[in-house]
Amino acid sequence: AQSVTQLGSHVSVSEGALVLLRCNYSSSVPPYLFWYVQYPNQGLQLLLKYTSAATLVKGINGFEAEFKKSETSFHLTKPSAHMSDAAEYFCAVNFNKFYFGSGTKLNVKP
């Protein structure tokens, strides 16, 4: 069974607009969730992680994510998109090894 599911393989927003990237997790996995970003021809970089200390998690580059147990979601948001945010974003859970969602490519239009 898929541990994390990302809805939308491609998302396009205008510069300055809200970014919303969706991630839902299986209720059978422990709630240790991560968001990673991958810029072209680079490895993955940690944006933020949820470890149950607080439901709203702030990460690097102005991103944040809210853990909602009732919705089994951990969506990633940023109030105002910047051109430099164009990349691929992966939601993941660490269940002895990392299980990644299929990724969402974010395009930012000028």
Added chain:
Amino acid sequence: GAGVSQSPSNKVTEKGKDVELRCDPISGHTALYWYRQSLGQGLEFLIYFQGNSAPDKSGLPSDRFSAERTGGSVSTLTIQRTQQEDSAVYLCASSPRQGQNTEAFFGQGTRLTVV
């Protein structure tokens, strides 16, 4: 540098040849992972090393793939008799400890092209 280092960054090999991909994890990190990233296939788990425990090899796609980790540090992923479908980016990551709330730190990857 202080990050995970992978070499080579790019490798082109002929079908049927063997290749070795190297990963230098962050010093002191006990966990080490290999993943494969193919176009349209997402991130595919290959193998996981944790300290002195037996590695989790459950993701290795065939017996042509093997990996070792010497002295709890450097790891080598070996692909024997390469096939065109092995073409992908191979990513290595390390973690400072075992634990589900622990993040992994990734290297830049090795892009393997089999011609």
